[in-house]
Amino acid sequence: MSILFSYGERLTDKTELLQTILPPHLHEKICTDEALRDSTSRLRQVLRMSKDAYRRQKVLLPYVTCAHFKPAQRHSKNFLHSVGLILDVDKLGDRLSALRQKLERDERILLSFMSPSGQGLKLFVAFSEPITDTALYAGFYKRFAAAFAKQYQIEQYVDLKTCDAVRACFLAHDPNAYYNPLAVPVQPPAPEKVLPGLSPNEGAVGETQISEEEKGALDEQTYRNILDVLNERPKRPPKPKPYVPEVLHEAAELLAKAWAKHEIRVDDVVDIQYGKKFVLYKGVHRAEINVFYGKKGFSVVATPKRGTHPSLTELCVKLAELELFAE
Structure with a gap:
């Protein structure tokens, strides 16, 4: 599957139409774009003075996301599918250089670069086929990120909360950015996977189908009419026990x-x-x-x-x- 990322330059502009960018072109931009180099340098100077000012300035950077949209505006209601995920490995400190070499040897890493803060890494992993459901994406992201963190013993550095399918990843200049065109895509889970005992056509969790026997049961008004005749008050049905898988x-x-x-x-x-x-x-x-x-x-x-x-x-x-x- 050919990989294309969505690319934008004004995160705060909700009307911005995203462009598409190929991984090698994104890698080249990160390594060589002079405007991005200047923005990254200024931003890291700001970080040394004020974290609040850094957060406000960071949203002015260009960004990418693995998600695609129709129309091409970054919003969950426009989500079509995601072609990969981006792991956020942050606050590495003195471990950054050695750990970077180790992580970039993983055959699944398609692209990586130093984060805007200069204290972490962004790791891109491609899917063998797109994920079209945001909830399925979030669950798979958390499982993959947790397993990846455990494999490399970096649990304290990997953020599992960055599991939003439409989340933006801000770019930063990195002349040593890594790109592997032969990276091995990961296989996402099948979308039809559901709870045991439930058919794929059933609705949201907690919904049940009405059996033929239940269809023949007395409706509430008929039940009350009979009780009126018998001069009895209806008994409140017992609260059902919660279902716990x-x-x-x-x-x-x-x-x-x-x-x-x-x-x-x-x-x-x-x-x-x-x-x-x-x-x-x-x-x-x-x-x-x-x-x-x-x-x-x-x-x-x-x-x-x-x-x-x-x-x-x-x-x-x-x-x-x-x-x-x-x-």
Whole structure:
């Protein structure tokens, strides 16, 4: 499959029509474009003075995304498909040079360059065929990134949150940018993969099909009319127990062990529809997260309630993602 990236120059301009760019042309631009070289140099000088000013200035850089759109404007509602993913390996410090050589020897890396901050790497990986579903993309990104991080023991440097299919990657000048035209594409998951027991034609998680027996059941109004005749009050039906996929029971044990390695204990586990709620403690600090399993696999959601500790919650989510998405 021929790879084309989407390229833009004004991220804040919502009307901008994206262009397409081939990997070798993108590599050449990163290595040789004088305007990009000057912008990158100024931006890194700004970073040394103010992180806030750096973040505001960074959005003025040109950018690429592996996603394609119709119309060609970067918005989730216009998403057609994605031809690859971009791993964000950041805050490497003194490890950057040695780790860069190691990562660029991976046969899957199509392109890499130093990030605008000068403290990390952007790693491009191509798909053997496009992914056309944003949720499927997000799940696959997290699993691949977690496995990649575990393989190279760089879990603390790889950001699993950059899993948005339409996310932009800002360019930066790098005369040593890497390009491998013979990189091996990775195989994305099949889109029809769903939960056991559900057909591919069923709707969103939680929807059920009505059986022939249920179609013959009494409707609510008829039921109430009969009860009126009998002079009885209708009994409120019992609240159904939440459905929890079996895989989540197994995952709960693995997660408890993963958290325990960091002295985080599970105080309570509550079954919820298609998921489990975990109440966690590290010392006196409390965190709550929900772990779900649906058509696209696992998802981990922080529940920032009053009384919970934000940093502990973020740590628990990241540890859970690393455990669930690692291959």
